[in-house]
Amino acid sequence: MSGFERFSEYRIMWILVFFDLPTETKKEKxxxxxxxxxxxxxxxxxxxFSIYVRHCASMENAEVHMRRVRALxxxxxxxxxxxxxxxxxxxxxxxxxxxxxxxxxxxQQLELF
Numbered sequence: 001m002s003g004f005e006r007f008s009e010y011r012i013m014w015i016l017v018f019f020d021l022p023t024e025t026k027k028e029k030x031x032x033x034x035x036x037x038x039x040x041x042x043x044x045x046x047x048x049f050s051i052y053v054r055h056c057a058s059m060e061n062a063e064v065h066m067r068r069v070r071a072l073x074x075x076x077x078x079x080x081x082x083x084x085x086x087x088x089x090x091x092x093x094x095x096x097x098x099x100x101x102x103x104x105x106x107x108q109q110l111e112l113f
Contacts, residue, residue: 012086013062015054017044017069021077031074038072059083 017039021032036052042065044052056062062083073079 009087009090010085011058013056013059014084014086014089015044015056015062015065015069016047016082016084017052018080018082019050019077021074021079028076031076035072035074039069042068
């Protein structure tokens with residue numbers, strides 16, 4: 001394998017982990033927090049709330065991390081794992097809207113005299 005193929009945008013992979021975990025009880029909140037912290041410890045970063053991503057040099061490397069995620073699955077809730085190439089990830093379209101803000105209320109004026 002040449003050096004170029006080693007860094008091909010079709011060989012480099014991205015893992016996306018999507019999850020929807022309950023957080024109503026203390027036990028559920030702990031499971032959520034432990035799962036999230038374990039993802040971060042394994043090199044994942046938050047892409048959006050409940051979506052974490054990790055860059056991997058190859059499919060073989062991605063498989064190692066996907067196995068780790070499967071070993072960490074909480075007992076309840078939904079978790080999805082998606083593995084895509086760097087080329088596919090580069091085609092993502094991101095849109096950032098502005099957060100709506102309420103106008104500042106007119107301030108009260110202090111009269112001294």
